[in-house]
Amino acid sequence: MDQVRVRKAPGGLAPLQRESVEPAYYHGLTYREAAEKLAVAEGMVKTRIRDGLVRLRAAPGTH
């Protein structure tokens, strides 16, 4: 009893994906704001957020 299964934090993300997902998710920035903060192109952040979510979806960690 008292087994627990939890989802993994986004540790499975590539660094660039995590760098894009985290400001948006944890800090409430828009992707444009995240791009400005990271000094990269907006489109790149947008793509990395998407790719990061795809990756998390594909490998939802459990246990």
Added chain:
Amino acid sequence: MTTLDLHHLAGAYALDAVDDTERAAFEAHLPACTACDDTVREFRVTAALLGTAHAREPGPTFRAHLLDRLARTPQLPAEDARRPVGRSGWAVTAATAGVVAALAVAIGLAWWSGGAGPAPVITSGDVLGAPDASTTQAETGAALATATTSRTLGAITITTRHFPDPGADRRYQVWLLGGREPRSAGLLRGGDAVLTASLPAGVSGVEVTTEPAAGSPRPSTPPVLILSLTS
């Protein structure tokens, strides 16, 4: 904004990382694009999982503690009796209790099967005390949700603590995941509450969304929290 741009916006939209103009454009695009609609739905579930990253394991005394609470807590009135659920005719009674002390109140919960009359009553106490009870917890912010399942009883008890006020005329709606579509298990107010529902085979997770006070036939907002159930 081109359609291609909009497709690429799905991730940022799911994380609410778009500005108002983009949000409006994307939401205008969604009804016409099944692919984006599906993608956003999946992304939101994924995003909600990020919110459960701090889920923690209940201590060995957790269930004993709940049972102790149960023994010492007076019964409170159920809020939300008899919500028919799902397409297969199974129905549950959901109940909420408004205070911490009511964490595991012995609320009588009746099962109806296809209108054939009352079936055995299973309470939250039955579930928490079942020999095969299995508990999962997740927290997001200050809010904590616990799901205890008993496969032999075919029932699940969900307790919530410190859930923020969902807003005027809003409730938290609990959904059982794993079938073809989410099935409602009932409604909860903010704060602390408990709900027991039948647990069909194949249910592997629970999600909580905010919905109108009367409930919604399907989730209409991103989940605030997701629990993955042990099998």
